[in-house]
Amino acid sequence: MNKKHFWILALSFLALTACGKKEEPKEAAAPAAAPAPGANTEEKVLSVYNWPDYVAKDMIADFEKETGIKVNYQTFENNEALHAKLVAGNSGYDVVVPGAVFAKGQIEGGLLQKLDKSKIPNYGNLDSAIMAKLATVDPGKEYLVPWAWSYTTVGINKTKVMKALGSTPMPENAWDLVFNPTYTAKLKSCGIAYLDSPTEVLPPALHYIGKNAYSNDPADHKAAGEMLAKVRPHVRLFSSTMIDDLAGGKACVALGWAGDINIARSRAIENKSDADIQALLPSTGGLIFMDNLAIPKDAKHPNNALTFIDYFLRPEVSAALTNELSYPTANKASLAKVKPEIAQDKTVFPDAGTLAKMVAPSNFSNAARESLSNVYTAFKKGK
Template sequence: MRSFGVLICALWLWLAGGAIAQERVVNVYNWSDYIDPKVIEEFTKETGVKVVYDTYDSNEVLETRLLAGKTGYDVVVPSGPFLQRQIAAGLYQKLDKAKLKNLKNLWPEVMGRLAAYDPGNQYAINYMWFTTGLAYDVEKARERLGGETPNSWDVVFRPEILKKFVDCGVYVLDSPEDLFSVALQYLRLNPDSRNQNDLKRAADLLGVARRNVKKFHSSEYINALASGDICLAVGWSGDSFQAHNRAREAQNDVVIDYVIPKEGTLMSLDNLAIPKDAPHVEEAYAFIDFLMRPEIAARNTNATNFANGVLASKPLVNKDILDNKAIYPDPATMARLFTVRAYDPATQKFITREWTRVKTGK
């Protein structure tokens, strides 16, 4: 009986051990359409860690969840200004860089820009970076611009030009941080201005454009462009090239292109961070480190058309993406890109109110 008891105990421990192993999980909250799905499968196959992967389409949604506490997420992907504000609010853990062996693969210039939000790169690793610009249906744009294609913010901020696109549809990002900064840049003001008079001028300019905008949304424009339902969008570079690829796959004769306007634009950085109350910290480190492998970062770029923060991945990125200056800008274009800091509470309140006025016309 004693040996039988020992056997039963050993069997129970074996089953319990297996159950514990099966319970290893990492809960990830990321932007939609922002990873190669097979990367998730390979991470689980290699590590045994199950990935529970949820998505959102605005920084505000992520921030609301974080501020509510106990999100259950282990890895989240905030953009630069939101990251800055959330670090100040104590929402993230400092990274233990000893657990990230692939840090050596990161892009120093990109991490330097990230340091504007996270001094010393203590809390976050860049995942992807991109620009805000103009995505358009090539044929319809040429029809409306006398054979030319857009290369300036004039197409949005000069009503006589934007009206030419009303009949085929215009979408604009529902992102005040993007739109206020590019409007300020267009007005030759500081795109990072906190001056309420400057911000009011930007809001007035955006309000004029709004009359010709079909919809404000930060993800629907991808399929709308690809299907030919709209012909112009203020969008993000990677999303715009996803629209290009989807139209090509559909073989619907729609050709989508994207341009960084000549006046310059916002460079945005989406970054990997571990919430303060993450329940699976070791698994979070494993997942982040996996994403920093050059071959994995390149595959995510190839799948999403967003530039990644891993310099060592560039030789593995598809040539048509790497050579595309709208995704990987040349030095002259990089010099025209700017970043903006997180808004202080008073400015954020003003921006929120003005953005509501822009979208509603009230």
């Protein structure tokens, strides 16, 4: 057999062998592993919208370091500004901090989403007594987690106030210092500052004239406006920087929040100022307020928001806010970690008798807020 015939036969045999060989099945690619049930698959981003000077200095950085979630932290000056953002929609925020006075309307208006408490293991640290105070705002405890609480009151730089009053004694009711012309006429020389918001100024004014602090009656609002008009010439500032205004000496008397007044006191001490700043306890009571963590309905990162809320409810994290800013939280488990000098300060943690006199937070209807805004604008303009 010559070589040519040999190669023809060999090739034929190989071809027949190949045709008769069974092809091995290819191994199928393993399917991608599905995320574990309940796993957070959101991008590591969180947008927070809070009040100024209202977070412990290391909280955001520590949260980012532990979770890998980058926080975009911005601030607003009053409840009206936050509410406008939520009503407009597409705010871009995942966590907001509305006051109780606005929160009920935001819940009823569908602007906030229910909290998945299964993703907030530390929810049990909340004080049931404080949570009960939110019942008129969030009856089912489905939308809000308290961030901090305090009360609206009068703050003073005692040294300057005593000098300005001269022979006039301090009033029994601290509200007189900002609402009674007998006192405001004397105190205008060292500066009177009001919070710059209708829902912060009108409720204590209503309370002062014996009306329901959260009245929805326009006639009551008008009466409060008439009272305020008498002291308008004596008011120096409508302040969104109350802490600095008190600590820096721009005002000796303030209609403000006890927590901010106490921060101003600490800041003055740090700056070695001789300002003797005090939060007073009016004989007829201050107005309790509660600021609350909530998740907007259109939040893009609700799971990250729940992680943030749960992180804040750790005892040591909540206590850090109280220790640094003199604002109590609703975290009962944090009390053991609050500094003794702060825990014993009656202007931070009022005693039972003082608390009993204070007005609990409530809310206004949309129509009432418009009425309040009109009265406040006229007052501020001096009309």
